[in-house]
Amino acid sequence: MTTESTRHEQVIRAYGPGQMPPLVDTVADIWADAHPELVDNPGAQAMGLSVPALRQQITGHLKHPGFTLTVAYADGTAVGFGYAFPCSADYWFGPALAHQVPQATRHQRLMGLCELAVRPPWQSHGIGRRLHHALLEAINPQWSSLLALPSNRRGQDLYARLGYAYAGPYRNNPDGPEFDLLLLHVEAETRV
Known part of the structure; x- marks a missing residue:
């Protein structure tokens, strides 16, 4: 697709778990x-927010059936990515948070959106929205959920525009950072 504002050829490609290993360096970059x-x-690294932590996270998530990576290319260069997988509400939310999310998520298809990132020169060009859309199309969930740092204003703004709502605070471990758990009820119009 060629856009008028940038005149760069933009393509979104989806990859499965077997195709991910050669792309780890690209998505880490x-x-x-x-x-x-x-x-x-050092503070972010201590909280597990680092390139090595991302690599470890991806390696651990590859085992999930339905793992999907989407990569945005502009003129053949990777400029953004997102990855997610279908999961259960028990896996994604954990027992401490399950009571704070809609009961329907326990019985419907849930997508855990793990990462969505776009290089700064390409932000605000609709690439994050298109990556998200491609993940919804590939995984076909009824609900989508993600974790976002409260301080990540650009990310928080994007997730709000995509329709995500705050569901509660979340920590991966007691010493880890507090994230905002965001939840989206995926409806037909959300996929457009």
């Missing part, structure tokens, strides 16, 4: 570009 405040930040 995009993540680092999208989160410069976390790179080389």
Whole structure:
């Protein structure tokens, strides 16, 4: 697709778990570009917000059936990515938070959106929305959920525009950072 504002050929491609290993360096580079405040930040690294932590996270998530990676390319160069997988509400929310989310999520298809990142020069061009849309199309959930740092204003703004709502605070572990757990009820119009 060629856009009028940038005149760059933009393509979104979806990949399964077997295709991911050669792309780990690419997505790690995009993540680092999208989160410069976390790179080389000892505090962020101590909280597990680093390129090595991302690599470990991806490796652990590859085992999930339905794992899907979407990559945005502009003129053949990777400029953004997102990845997600179908999961159960028990897996995604955990027992401490399950009571704070709609009961319907326990009985309907749920997508855990793990990462969505776009290189800064390509932000605000609709790429994050298109990556998200491609994940919804590939996984076909009834609900989608993600974790976002409260301080990530650009991300929070994007997720609000996509229709996500705050469901509660969440920590991966007691010493980890507090995230906002965001939840989206996926309806037909959300996929457009």
